[in-house]
Amino acid sequence: MAEESRKAQGKERQVVVSVRFPAALLEWIHAVAAVEGITANTVIRNGMDVYLQDRVASPAFQQASESYLAQAQAQVATARGLATSESERAHA
Known part of the structure; x- marks a missing residue:
């Protein structure tokens, strides 16, 4: 994630939510996070951002x-x- 995006994201109000994931999906999220050197939260946020942008544009x-x-x-x-x-x- 670019430094600018991290700074912008840090300025936004963030809300904690509880989400249930199938174990296999959560393992995949953690694996991607480890490889990319980012947090699982960042993987999830980025994934939701891409999904929602694609979905809304459909x-x-x-x-x-x-x-x-x-x-x-x-x-x-x-x-x-x-x-x-x-x-x-x-x-x-």
């Missing part, structure tokens, strides 16, 4: 994201419509 994710946003907008519009209708009935 057409399937883009389509799912657009669908999710459309559903959320429809729900808000429905909720606002109900609130408006209830408000109009209260003032009538």
Whole structure:
């Protein structure tokens, strides 16, 4: 990992999470960390960064994201419509 990335990462707020890994995967993570002279945490963070960047860039994710946003907008519009209708009935 480049020195700049380490410094930037050190400035970010980090949160501790608990994640379960199959034993074989954890052994693989530790092996990569040992070979590269970095921590297992760094291997996991780097791996998740690459995975998420690839995933978010995928057409399937883009389509799912657009669908999710459309559903959320429809729900808000429905909720606002109900609130408006209830408000109009209260003032009538």
